[in-house]
Amino acid sequence: MSATSALSDLAVELRNVSYALDNRQIVSNVSFKVAPGETLVLLGRSGTGKTTTLKLINRLVEPSSGEIFIEGRSQLEWDPIRLRRRIGYVIQDVGLFPHWTVEQNVAMVPRLESWPEPRVQERVRQMLELVGLDLVKFAARKPSELSGGQRQRVGVARALAADPPILLMDEPFGAVDPITRAELQREFSEVATRLGKAIVFVTHDIREALLIGTHIGLFTEGRLTAIYEPDQFLHSTEPEARAFVDSLG
Amino acid sequence: MSFWTFLVRDHAEILSRTLQHLVLVGVAMFAAVLIGIPLGIALVRRQNLRRWVLGTANVIQTIPSLALFGFLIPVPFLGGIGAKTAIVALALYALLPILQNTYTGIAGVDPAVLESARGMGMTPRQILWDVQLPLSIAVILAGVRVATIICIGIATIAAAIGAGGLGVFIFRGVAMVSNAVILAGAFPAALLAIGVDVLLGFVEHKLTPGT
Numbered sequence: 240m241s242a243t244s245a246l247s248d249l250a251v252e253l254r255n256v257s258y259a260l261d262n263r264q265i266v267s268n269v270s271f272k273v274a275p276g277e278t279l280v281l282l283g284r285s286g287t288g289k290t291t292t293l294k295l296i297n298r299l300v301e302p303s304s305g306e307i308f309i310e311g312r313s314q315l316e317w318d319p320i321r322l323r324r325r326i327g328y329v330i331q332d333v334g335l336f337p338h339w340t341v342e343q344n345v346a347m348v349p350r351l352e353s354w355p356e357p358r359v360q361e362r363v364r365q366m367l368e369l370v371g372l373d374l375v376k377f378a379a380r381k382p383s384e385l386s387g388g389q390r391q392r393v394g395v396a397r398a399l400a401a402d403p404p405i406l407l408m409d410e411p412f413g414a415v416d417p418i419t420r421a422e423l424q425r426e427f428s429e430v431a432t433r434l435g436k437a438i439v440f441v442t443h444d445i446r447e448a449l450l451i452g453t454h455i456g457l458f459t460e461g462r463l464t465a466i467y468e469p470d471q472f473l474h475s476t477e478p479e480a481r482a483f484v485d486s487l488g
Numbered sequence: 489m490s491f492w493t494f495l496v497r498d499h500a501e502i503l504s505r506t507l508q509h510l511v512l513v514g515v516a517m518f519a520a521v522l523i524g525i526p527l528g529i530a531l532v533r534r535q536n537l538r539r540w541v542l543g544t545a546n547v548i549q550t551i552p553s554l555a556l557f558g559f560l561i562p563v564p565f566l567g568g569i570g571a572k573t574a575i576v577a578l579a580l581y582a583l584l585p586i587l588q589n590t591y592t593g594i595a596g597v598d599p600a601v602l603e604s605a606r607g608m609g610m611t612p613r614q615i616l617w618d619v620q621l622p623l624s625i626a627v628i629l630a631g632v633r634v635a636t637i638i639c640i641g642i643a644t645i646a647a648a649i650g651a652g653g654l655g656v657f658i659f660r661g662v663a664m665v666s667n668a669v670i671l672a673g674a675f676p677a678a679l680l681a682i683g684v685d686v687l688l689g690f691v692e693h694k695l696t697p698g699t
Contacts, residue, residue, distance in 0.1 A: 294607075297607055299607055328608055332600035333600065334604030334605070335604075336605075336618075348608055348609065351608075351610065397608070
C-alpha cells in the first residue's frame with residue numbers, strides 16, 4: 240500500500256505533534272490516526288493535554304512542532320474556517336448561543352455554508368430526531384429553557400448538522416447528572432457506530448471510554464503512552480492503564 | 489416674576505434653547521458612539537492598549553467640566569468660542585461610559601460560546617456581529633444611556649463658552665439672582681434627561697435578545 244493511498248483513507252492524522260506554551264510542554268510528540276467509522280477516545284487524568292490535543296485538530300491551537308493531516312491534506316493547506324466547518328465540535332459547556340433558538344443553533348453551520356433553506360429545515364428535523372428531541376416541542380426554545388441533558392443533545396445535533404466527516408468531543412457529557420449521562424452515553428455510542436464518522440472523544444471517565452471508543456489512547460503528562468482496543472485496555476499491565484481499570488472497582 | 493409667567497412669556501426662547509441643547513448633546517453623542525463603540529471592541533482584542541485608552545478616558549472624566557471647556561478654547565481646529573468646542577468636550581465626557589461598557593459587554597461574553605463559535609468555523613466578523621454584539625448590546629446601550637444623561641447635564645455649562653443651550657438661562661438667572669430664570673433652564677434640562685432615559689431604556693429593552 241502506497242503512502243498516499245494510506246493517507247487518503249484517514250480522516251485525522253497527527254505526526255509527532257507537540258505544543259508548548261510559555262516554555263511549558265503541554266503536548267509532547269503525539270502521533271495517532273483516526274479513520275472514518277473509528278472513535279478514538281483520549282483517556283487521561285485532568286490536565287494531561289487531552290483538550291489541547293483536540294484543539295490542535297481544529298486549529299484553535301497551533302502546534303509548536305509536528306504535522307497534522309486532515310482528510311489526507313496537511314492542515315496548513317486548509318483555510319482554517321473551511322477546515323472547522325468540516326469538523327463538528329462539542330465541548331463540555333456546550334456553548335450554545337443563548338440568544339438563538341434550538342432551531343437556529345442546530346442550523347448554524349448549514350446556514351453559514353449557505354445551504355438552501357428547505358434543505359436546512361429538513362436537516363434540523365433529522366438532527367433533532369437523531370438526538371431524540373421533538374421538533375415541534377423544542378425548535379423554538381432558547382437554550383435557557385432546556386435541561387442540561389437536552390442542551391448536550393442540541394450541542395451534538397449542532398455539531399453533526401452540516402454532516403462533517405470528523406467530530407471532536409471534549410467531555411461532552413461531563414456536566415450532566417449521572418443518570419442522564421449514562422443515557423446520553425448509551426444513545427451516543429449507538430449513533431456513533433451508525434454515522435461512520437471519525438470521532439476523537441476526550442474523557443477522564445474509563446466507563447465512557449470503554450463504551451464509546453473503538454480505540455482508547457492513554458494520556459499521561461502530555462504524552463500519548465499507548466493506543467489500545469477496549470478489551471486490550473482491560474488487560475494492559477501499563478501502570479496508568481491499570482490505575483484506570485482498577486478504578487472501575 | 490414667577491417661573492410660570494416667565495415660561496409663558498419666553499416660551500419661544502425656551503423652546504429654541506432646548507433644541508440647541510438637544511443638538512449639542514445629539515451631535516456629541518453621535519461622535520462619541522461612533523468612536524467609543526469600535527474602540528471599545530478593539531480594546532477586547534488588544535489588551536495592551538486597554539490600560540492606556542481606558543486610563544486616558546478616566547483622566548478626562550476627572551477634569552472639571554468648566555475647566556475642560558476652558559482648556560479647549562485655545563486648541564486649534566477643535567477649540568474656539570462656540571458650539572464646536574462644547575461638542576468636543578461633551579463627546580470626550582461621553583467616551584468613558586461608552587468605552588467602558590462596550591469593553592465590559594464584549595469581554596463578558598461566555599468563553600464557551602466563543603469557543604464553539606470559533607470551533608464551528610465562524611469568521612471573526614461573524615463572531616462579532618452574530619454573537620458578541622447581540623450578547624452585549626444591553627450593556628453597551630446602558631453605557632450610551634449613562635453618557636447621554638451626563639451630557640445633558642454638562643451641556644448646561646457650555647453656555648459659559650458661548651455654545652448656547654439651556655445653560656444660557658441658568659447663567660442669566662444666576663447673574664439676575666432670579667430663580668425663575670434658573671428654573672427655565674434647569675427644568676427643561678431635567679425633563680430632557682428623564683425623557684431620554686426612558687426612551688433609551690425602551691430601545692435597550694427592544695434590542696436585548698431574550699435568552
